[in-house]
Amino acid sequence: MNCPRPFAAVLAAFVTLSGFTAGAQAPAPAPQALASLWDHEHVSSPVTPLVDHAEVKRRIAALAAAGSASVLHVAQVGASLEGREIYDVSFGTGPYVVLLWSQMHGDEGTATSALFDLYAYIDAHRAEPSVAGLLSALTVHTVPMLNPDGAERWQRRNAQGIDINRDALLLQSPEGRLLKKLRDAWQPKVGLNLHNQNWRTSIGAPPVGAAISLLSVAFDQSQTMSPGRVLTRKLASVVRDALEPLAPGRIGKYDDAFEVRAFGDNITKWGTPVLLIETGPYPDVNPDPALIRLNFVALARALGALADGSVDLADPARYDTLPLNQSLNLHTVIRNVTIIQGSGVPPFTGDVGINAVRRVRIDDGQRLLFESYQIDDIGDLRTAGRLFDVDGTGKVLAPSVTGATVGQEIRLPEWTKDRPSSTLVLTGYQAQLMLLRPLPNGAYIVERLFPGQVEIK
Ligand SMILES: [Zn+2]
Known part of the structure; x- marks a missing residue:
């Protein structure tokens, strides 16, 4: 979707945006509009487990090849234990830095596919006021597939057998060390930690599969409510309201007990409040497309709400009142x-x-x-x-x-x-x-x- 556009159109877009300030831009498209846009424009594969590191590398190379014709910036920022490249795809020039990372568990790939759909969306629609506003307000760093060695084997853990999401304190995995290094270097104001949940995960009575579950991550045992946690609760509320029309009754909430070794908890403690988004199951024989679609809408709406400031108006109670995950x-x-x-x-x-x-x-x-x-x-x-x-x-x-x-x-x-x-x-x-x-x-x-x-x- 890197179609060349007339120079005049590009210029017009930037002229329109010259006076832009965060909080005053066009709002992000409505969830249903984003979902419909995804239906027509998505580039993701219909079966996420078949997206291996080689596929990610090929897609990254295609993004990089667009060069200055694209608003996406691609850089290799590290490597896995077995030497597989780990990338940052970033966009935007704004002062508000956001960090997203996917697939730190190798067999949890839905969000990696959604990220590539997000890149395509941002690049193709960059001249539209909502996306242009996002690009001016935010600098978004994304690390798709943080654990490529695990992804290669379709396993949770990395090549050392370490669960990277329990390595935030010991930092024995190169992938975990990289994530901390990137967080420390970029000092993001908010982080999105993107996972898949066990297919037994359910909500409600009678129980149904929980398509997306959210967690405003705690940073201490007593689950202290800090401004950062208020922000991630509000952001979770934005995501809930975006997804519920698309997956009624299938949005849930994780137990927010503090996990001393986990990255989300520690990154929150280090100063970047984290919202965890857990994907699946979904009631379909081929669950991937529907779940990638929900992820795409969640990410686009969350970034839009951070960019236009509407996240501040969200009611955190919308997150608090989500049904709690069960395993039924x-x-x-x-x-x-x-x-x-x-x-x-x-x-x-x-x-x-x-x-x-x-x-x-x-x-x-x-x-x-x-x-x-x-x-x-x-x-x-x-x-x-x-x-x-x-x-x-x-x-x-x-x-x-x-x-x-x-x-x-x-x-x-x-x-x-x-x-x-x-x-x-x-x-x-x-x-x-x-x-x-x-x-x-x-x-x-x-x-x-x-x-x-x-x-x-
Ligand atoms: Zn996970």
């Missing part, structure tokens, strides 16, 4: 089914809850993504949230047998304590299951097969 969300619940465990335990009736986990495998240099399904809970799961609900009334759930196909008539093996199935209908096991309809002759019709994992493309 499941991918699939097979409800009221007769469970044959496969170990010789007598059949019993209950619900079986399955959770999904994403795994990345690199085969011949090609990055493959799998969604893996595990049995998470068994029993009465009426209080659990779920993406998919399967009514098992009158049916049997059993471990899959090799070669079973849907519609086939089968007889179950004699699973006993001495000769159990290799997979069991038991918590912790991969969910390789068959849903069966019993026949009067003691056989079953296979109604549905649940695969232990599937490849996501």
Whole structure:
């Protein structure tokens, strides 16, 4: 979206802005307008786990190639333990410095994709009053993918096995040292720490997946309310009000207990109040686009509110009254089914809850993504949230047998304590299951097969 624009148009934009002061500019576009803009202009990949460091590097090179034709400035500011480049993409010339960083947990990539959409938006719309005002009021530094070694393996931790977000005091990870160095050098007035949350994260009753959860980060055990924390509570309120129309009832709040080792908490303590934005899950088989879209709107609105001063008018109670995160969300619940465990335990009736986990495998240099399904809970799961609900009334759930196909008539093996199935209908096991309809002759019709994992493309 680095389309060249006539020089006169650029000049006109800058002339219009010459008298700009923070707090007096055109307001940021409304959330729905930003979402619609994202629908038409986003550049992000539809599957975030497939965005590896090489992809980030390629996109960064494309931004850098635009040179002075772009308002984006690109610099390598450090490297991971294994030598992968870590970048700063910055924009704006204003006195109010903001720092955003994404993917300090390697398997939490939604915001990295949203940042690239944000860059494209800022650059393409720089002449519009709201973006031009943002560029005059703010200097925004962004570090996309702070943990590229973890991202390469699709794991939370870095190559040392350290959780960078618990390394703010010891500073043993090069990535953590870099983050502190950048914070100290730029002295941002506010920081946005961008993560993904566990897919079990839910809010409300009955529970639903928490699409975005916010945390105005504490800087001490007693959770003292400082001007910085008032600012991040107000900023969280701005984000809540921006996202709720797009994801009604799916915006939550993290417990704000102080974590002495965490970066957000310490960066807040060092003088840069931090708002944590945690992404996902979302009720969709392909969760990435919807979640990137929410991130994009959240970031654009948050920066807009900082730039035009409207954050000061936000009511912090809008953040305070968000529902608190819980951990009650499941991918699939097979409800009221007769469970044959496969170990010789007598059949019993209950619900079986399955959770999904994403795994990345690199085969011949090609990055493959799998969604893996595990049995998470068994029993009465009426209080659990779920993406998919399967009514098992009158049916049997059993471990899959090799070669079973849907519609086939089968007889179950004699699973006993001495000769159990290799997979069991038991918590912790991969969910390789068959849903069966019993026949009067003691056989079953296979109604549905649940695969232990599937490849996501
Ligand atoms: Zn995280």
